[in-house]
Amino acid sequence: MAITADFPLAHRRNAATGLDFRLPGLTEPRVVFGLCLALYVVVAAVLVFVGNVLAGDGVSRVAIANRILFSRDPHLAAIGFVWSPLPNLVLLPLVALKFLWPPLVRQAFAGNLVSSLFMAGAVYQFLRFLQDIGMARARRLALTACFAFHPMIVLYAANSMSEAQLLFFLLLVVRHLGKWLREHSVGSLVATGMYLALAYLTRYEATAAAAAVLGVVGVATYFGSRGAARSRLALAAADCMIAITPFAFAFAFWALVSLAITGTAFQQFSSPYGNTAQLHAMGVAPPTPAQELDGAGLGVRWMLALEPFLPLVLVIGAIRSIFRRDLNSVALPAVLAAVVTFMFWAHSTGTIFHELRYFIVAIPFALVVLAVTLAPAQPPYRAGLRVREESHAAVRSRRDSAATSRIDAPAPVAFATGCILLMACAIPSGANAILSNSTNPDQAFQLQALLTRMPTREQQMASKRWLTERSVSSYIDSRHLPKSSILIDDFVGFVIVMTSDHPNQYVITTDRDFLLTLSAPAEFGIRYILVPPNRGRGSLDAINRQYPTLYDDGAGIGTMLKQFPDASDLQMDWRLYRVGAQQ
């Protein structure tokens, strides 16, 4: 043999360009992806067009994308720097198409399409992960179904929130980290790092996952490689750097862009609209130790509502990985466990609002633990100096030899079936959780209203959410005002601007002349001001901060023209003031 199997002529198909232009075939994961996407889009359409179930944060992202493209001062910096940028950026192409189908923006349906896409992508990645770890077809499809049909997953696929994107990137991280642990390919480590960075740009809680990845990679390389302690330490440091550098750059990038445009690096803490300010405005005081304990108890109950058998699965997984002495089966769940733990801590200490969605990562966490438990044992990590991919034959032969040992073999059918059935129990339990006021106070009434013929008063009210804003918007549109004639802070009033046919009537917070205009509305041609009451979230409204009594008495700069009482009890009342002397 003159030239080894890696010789280029053997790969001639791609040698010329490195690109492969064949159409994708119908593989199992692609079919699953397509089916899930269809399901999620249908559910999304029912939520939005039948039930008027619009999630606040999701709608506000569409509003942001809309103002980047269509406000009177369109510019990318209008993206805002309080939240991560990626969920807004991915909306831009769809929002740009609103002229084709107005509901994309008017009902914020673009957001639902994007979340459906990402959640179907998350299901795809989960299935690919199960394939990667060598799980047989029946059980991998069953586990995938436990994930894809979990009511919480279906809801967050359909409701336009960024949870879907977070899960998508986290599962990519898990998958590629697993690949790296098995095959020692630097490419997989690079991919792990890149997806961590994207996860960070999606949601800040990915920071916890980054910390876990760092630990896993360091430990795996240090204990898995040969040689003197010093050189193993150097290799471990190198691998950690490869895994974390993209994340570090993403972190620095976002902080510096924020610094360049707004003057502060971390708006989520310092902005008047940031998480800290919102908590304060809603009267959420720092909890006492007793309240923290209550918060922790609530967190545990909510997690158990989403995954009732999570503790049992953890015990089974722990026992099996002790017998297998398998680092892999700890390493991969650790990435998701870190996020769950972080959210649990933030929830208990009152750093975030109490919402069920913050525990959504518990679902893939439980499933990944079960998956590595039921799958054949993964080969131990041996880094050494070998960092390139192993041939498939080598991996397969090791897998075959692993299968001969009882503890390393896949779990027996009866045991696996039992475990999967336990996981399937999460589906009714999760359905109960999202429909119950105690676990899902934000959305439960709206969802209940969708499922019942005779809605209660509360349910009726809830399903009228955002209707006030829409009526404000259409009222304003009907007056055919010139450009730049209404002043509004679109932090609270984003739906009003988003629903308008002529968003350039509004002078909004991200317009570069907003502060100037706010200081003297009449001089800058403002004819009307829209303002919510100066309490709760409304106290963060820039107009209320400048003119605290405007809502109540016109603050000497305007006369009230019209009042729009909120129909749902969930949103704000609005008042329209005509600018001009009161007397």
Next chain:
Amino acid sequence: MSNGRFLDERQRRILLALAGTWVLTLVVKPVLAITILNALITLVYVIVLLYNAAWFRQSLKVPELVQVSDWEARSIPDDELPTYTVLVAAYREGNLIADTLLMLELLDYPKDKLEIKLLLESDDSQTILAAMRALAGSQIRIVHVPAGQPRTKPKALNYGWQTSSGELVTVFDVEDIPDPLQLRRAAVAFQRLDPSVVCLQARLQYHNASQNLITRWFAAEYMTWFSTMLPALIRMGSPIPLGGTSMHVRASALRTVGGWDPYNVTEDADLGIRLHRQGFRTLILDSVTFEEANVDFVNWVKQRSRWYKGYLQTWLVHMRRPLDTWRQLGALGFVGFCVVVGAAPVLALLNPICWLLVIIWFIGHYIQIKAVFPGWIFYPAMLCMFLGNFLAFYRNLVAVRIAGRPQLIPALMLFPIYWLMMSIAAVRAFAQMATAPSFWDKTMHGLDHRRVADGSELRWQSPPISR
């Protein structure tokens, strides 16, 4: 081939016309002129970034190196081996020549099929004397290259090669320490490979990587280039700029393309492009030649500015008929050629200016800068700035890890200083382009400490990499 000038008449006219129009615009509408310039520069950066991202992705795959085992290389009968010409050009290298001859003697190849030519400038009496003293009893021939302009390595190579008979040709530098089996490996590989493969580039590494910070940077850069980036470039269908040494080529193909361009100061890079344009293929041979990394700042800048000048020269020469080049290289190959050869020196020149702009912008938010960076330029430029710097750092980090040399990572942390050195070299290259286009800025060799300490210590060793 070039005729000693960077631009031909047509290029000169087009360039003058463009420059004239731009200056005129600058006088009439300065903001517009600068905005247009910014847009063009940003476009270049975007293309380079996209290409580099794809290139990096490719480089993570298992490199397709041509491998010939020791056993295979040794077991081929001598009478089946082709005749081989080894060219070694030297100029003012009297201090090294004895070492060089030692290395050449170690090459494992049948004496009757090997022709080694030491190409010396006929007026370089110091080197000639040193060589004659060391040569006694050896089969290496000295070729006296007539003095005269251009005094370049490619002129010497052409001169030496025209009178040689080897079916395969290779070039070594004076300070090289090639794998002794390299010629046999190349010969075996050429026999097995498709005839369209006419050139095999051996991997170059530095034997004095740990000497100082500059050699560490340089070693990390070379590792990235030869171990991961070049194989990936081949896979992407781009022509590759060859290294100046240890490239093995079929004499017939060399004849087809007409040898080396005597006026080009990176004749190696130019040869790689010309071979590719003729439809020939180049692959990487898994055999290492150790070279001496430049240890001295001034020396390094001189060498790098010669490379930049040569790259620029190569790019301009092949852009005299851009459509022909496009047709011969294909769209992807053409883009690759422009990014790898043309953009490298230009971006090295522009990078510090961009950094400076960013810093000024952060400090002052000057309205003047804002005026010439409208959103549609600002955002792509900002993204290029971050992703470009990220990629430039990250791919070295990954390459160093792949090579199993994590001890180079601390040096990588200071890599921006190395980028600054590149920029200094680029400024020098552009200045020389105008004043002395074919001037060969001699790189001093023999400064590595092992040689300085003890001239006889050098031996070829297996590279410290295992794949």
